[in-house]
Amino acid sequence: MNRRFALKATLAATALAALTACAHTPKGDDIVDIAAANGNFNTLVAAVQAAGLEETLRSPGPFTVFAPTDAAFAALPAGTVESLLLPENKDQLVSILTYHVLPGAVQSGDVLGAVTNVATVQGQTVRVDGTGSKVGPSVKVNDANVTAADIIASNGVIHVIDKVLLPK
Template sequence: MNRRSLMTLAAATGLTALAACSPMATTSQPDIVGVLSTNDQFSTLVAAVTAADLVETLQGDGPFTVFAPTDTAFAKLPAGTVETLLLPENRDTLVSILTYHVVPGAVTSDQLAGQTLSVATVEGSNVDIDGTHGVRVDGATVTQADIMASNGVIHRIDSVLMP
């Protein structure tokens, strides 16, 4: 890829300056799906990623920043919502919701500290990030930041984000 194409691609992510100085995990670490799969508090998210056929995508090179809702976050949704989203006929809606939780580039909490940003997600819409008092994403609180994976970083959040 020539330099101009690389710069155009980097600029398209919206987080070029932040992601450029992000410490990346070593390749001996599991990828994002591997990290999520080994943590019981993300079992609903892993089931949703599987149902949406996004496993291979989140195992790709990335890097990605994933705002990962816990099982407790999914439980806050109205009764039956998760079960309905997991149905094959609702795959497009599920993909939209899940990709709204993913931002291109690996961005750690120290890069967000003290900033308020509107950042493009993989889904295409922007999320509002407020790093002035901890980190909040579209109103969800980051309850554990900087869970490193070989292809990005995961931030555990307490609510499901809706595009």
């Protein structure tokens, strides 16, 4: 009797798992949705919109975005953000923002223990250093620290950084 019950329970669980796997899962939040909902990326979201990149960062991707916080933007020289948001500086803004984006989804585990130069969507490379520090694993992008890693979006991954990356 117990064997029969166990067999029926196993078959039912397998059938349920198969149905669940085939079921349509709702589309998750994309990179822009996650940044906008967070509250620490208001400047980044405004810049993405001003640069006309919102639709791109909502597309299927996948993308890896090194997302500077509002505090990182505030650390730029006074007036820099306001100047970049002006329509006449759109090309420069696009260049800076696309310097924060990699094609493909790269998670922190992919870079731990290595130093790599990676091509950005902008065309230049960033130096990703996953060799860590004396206190434990850490990742740096150029001279910015990754303060939160592997925020998974429906179209890629976000890594929070503490500085705005500026192309050379």
